[in-house]
Amino acid sequence: MGGFSVHFFLSSELEPVKITRLEAENIKRIRAVVVTPGENGLTIVGGKNGQGKTTALDAIVWALGGDRYRPSKPQRDGSALPPKIKLTLSNGIIVERSGKNSDLKVTDPSGRKAGQQLLNSFVEQFALDMPKFMQATPRDKAVTLLRVIGLEARVGELDRKEQELYNQRRTIGQISDQKKKYAEELPSYPDAPSEIVSASELIQRQQAILARNGENQRKRQHRDELKRQKAEQERTVETLKRQLQEAEERYRSIAEDYETAQKDALDLLDESTAELERDIWDIDNTNRKVHTNQAKARAQEEAKQYSDQYEGLTAQIEAVRKQKSDLLNGANLPLPGLSVENGELTYMGKAWDCMSGSDQLRVSAAIVRALKPQCGFILMDKLEQMDLDTLRDFAAWMREQGLQGIATRVSTGAECAIIIEDGYSKSADEIPVPAPVKQTWKAGTF
Numbered sequence: 001m002g003g004f005s006v007h008f009f010l011s012s013e014l015e016p017v018k019i020t021r022l023e024a025e026n027i028k029r030i031r032a033v034v035v036t037p038g039e040n041g042l043t044i045v046g047g048k049n050g051q052g053k054t055t056a057l058d059a060i061v062w063a064l065g066g067d068r069y070r071p072s073k074p075q076r077d078g079s080a081l082p083p084k085i086k087l088t089l090s091n092g093i094i095v096e097r098s099g100k101n102s103d104l105k106v107t108d109p110s111g112r113k114a115g116q117q118l119l120n121s122f123v124e125q126f127a128l129d130m131p132k133f134m135q136a137t138p139r140d141k142a143v144t145l146l147r148v149i150g151l152e153a154r155v156g157e158l159d160r161k162e163q164e165l166y167n168q169r170r171t172i173g174q175i176s177d178q179k180k181k182y183a184e185e186l187p188s189y190p191d192a193p194s195e196i197v198s199a200s201e202l203i204q205r206q207q208a209i210l211a212r213n214g215e216n217q218r219k220r221q222h223r224d225e226l227k228r229q230k231a232e233q234e235r236t237v238e239t240l241k242r243q244l245q246e247a248e249e250r251y252r253s254i255a256e257d258y259e260t261a262q263k264d265a266l267d268l269l270d271e272s273t274a275e276l277e278r279d280i281w282d283i284d285n286t287n288r289k290v291h292t293n294q295a296k297a298r299a300q301e302e303a304k305q306y307s308d309q310y311e312g313l314t315a316q317i318e319a320v321r322k323q324k325s326d327l328l329n330g331a332n333l334p335l336p337g338l339s340v341e342n343g344e345l346t347y348m349g350k351a352w353d354c355m356s357g358s359d360q361l362r363v364s365a366a367i368v369r370a371l372k373p374q375c376g377f378i379l380m381d382k383l384e385q386m387d388l389d390t391l392r393d394f395a396a397w398m399r400e401q402g403l404q405g406i407a408t409r410v411s412t413g414a415e416c417a418i419i420i421e422d423g424y425s426k427s428a429d430e431i432p433v434p435a436p437v438k439q440t441w442k443a444g445t446f
C-alpha cells in the first residue's frame with residue numbers, strides 16, 4: 001500500500017484507533033490468552049506474579065511495533081508450536097504474527113494485504129511505550145510536553161534567559177557572601193575614636209600642663225628660700241641680741257610671710273600627665289583600630305550593595321518565570337496542571353519524583369496520548385500502585401478522554417477484566433467474584 005492511500009485511509013478515519021481483541025499463544029509465559037478490551041476506560045489484566053500479565057502487553061507491542069519490539073526469546077519454553085498473535089483493531093485492520101519466523105500479516109478492512117508501514121502510520125514508539133516516557137529524564141519529559149503544546153522554542157529561550165540570570169545571581173551571591181564574611185571577621189573597637197588621633201595635639205596639652213607645673217615649682221622654690229631665710233634669721237636673733245627688737249620684728253614679718261606661703265603651698269596640686277603619656281604611647285594601636293573600623297564600615301557597605309544586586313536579579317528571575325508560566329497557562333495543555341519549571345515537567349507544581357505513582361501514570365497517559373492522537377489505546381504495566389478509589393478515578397478520567405487503557409495489576413480482585421493464571425486467561429464471567437460486586441462491574445468499563 002502506497003503513501004497516498006495510507007494518508008487517505010487515515011484522514012477518512014476520525015476515531016482514534018483502539019484494540020478490539022488480542023489473541024496470543026505460546027509467547028514467553030503465555031499459553032493461550034484472549035483479551036477483549038472495553039472501548040473506553042480501563043481494562044485490567046489481573047493475576048498473581050509471574051503468570052504472564054506483562055507478556056500480554058509485550059505481545060501487543062510486538063504485534064504492532066515490529067521486530068524492534070520482538071522479545072529476545074519469544075517462544076514459550078516447552079511449547080512445540082511457535083508463538084502466535086492475532087490483534088484486531090477498531091479500524092478493521094487485523095495484525096497477525098505466526099509461523100516459525102513470526103511472519104507479519106496485516107489485513108486491511110477491504111481484505112487487502114499490507115505490512116509494517118501501515119502500522120507505523122498510526123502507531124508510534126511513544127504511544128505504545130508509556131513506560132519509556134515514564135523512565136525518561138525529567139528534562140526529556142518537559143521537552144516532550146513542550147513539543148506537544150508547541151512551545152518548545154519559546155520556553156527554551158526563556159529557560160536560557162533564566163539560566164543566564166541564575167548564573168549571574170549565583171556569582172553575585174558568592175561575592176556578596178564573601179564581602180559579608182570579610183566584614184564580619186574584621187574586629188570592632190567601639191571605644192576607639194571615629195577619627196585618627198593627632199600626636200601634636202596631645203603633646204601641646206602635655207606642654208601646657210608641664211608649664212603649669214613649672215610655675216608650681218617656682219612657688220615651691222620660693223617657699224624653700226623663705227624657709228632658709230627664716231633659719232638664718234633665727235640664728236641672727238640668737239647672735240645679735242642687741243638687734244633683737246628689730247630682728248624679732250623682722251622675724252615675725254618673715255614668719256608671717258612664711259606661714260602664708262606655707263598655706264599656699266599646701267593647696268598646690270600637680271596635674272598628672274600619665275594618661276596623656278599612655279595615649280601617646282598607644283597612638284599607633286588606636287589608629288590601627290580606627291583604620292579597621294573604617295574598613296569594616298566600607299566592607300559592610302559593599303556587602304549591602306551586592307546583596308541589593310542579588311535581590312534585583314531575583315526579581316528579574318521571577319519575572320522570567322512568570323512570563324514562562326503565563327505562556328504555559330495560555331497553552332492548550334493535554335492535562336490541566338501540567339507545567340515546566342526549571343526545564344523539568346511538573347504537575348500541580350510537583351516535580352516528577354514528588355508526584356504520587358497514580359499522578360505519574362495520569363500525566364504519562366495524557367502526554368503520550370497527545371503525542372499521537374490517532375492512537376486511542378495506552379498500555380500500562382504495574383497498576384497495583386493505585387488503590388481502588390484512585391483506580392476508579394483514573395478509569396473515569398480515561399473514559400472522559402475517550403481513551404482505551406489496557407493495564408496489568410497484581411490482583412485477582414473484581415476490578416480485573418481477565419485474570420491470567422499459569423499462562424491461560426480467564427474471562428470476567430469465569431472469575432469467581434461475590435455476586436453484589438459482579439453486578440456493578442463489567443469488563444472494560446471499570
Ligand SMILES: Nc1ncnc2c1ncn2[C@@H]1O[C@H](COP(=O)(O)OP(=O)(O)OP(=O)(O)O)[C@@H](O)[C@H]1O
Pocket residue numbers: 027028029047048049050051052053054055056073074075076077408410
Ligand atoms: N520463553 C519463556 N517461556 C516460559 N516462561 C517464560 C519465558 N520467558 C519468560 N518467562 C517467565 O515468565 C514470567 C514472567 O512473565 P510476566 O512478566 O508476563 O509475568 P507477570 O504476570 O507480569 O508478573 P509480575 O506480576 O511479576 O509482573 C517469569 O516467571 C519468566 O521466567
Ligand SMILES: [Mg+2]
Pocket residue numbers: 053054055381382408
Ligand atoms: Mg509484570
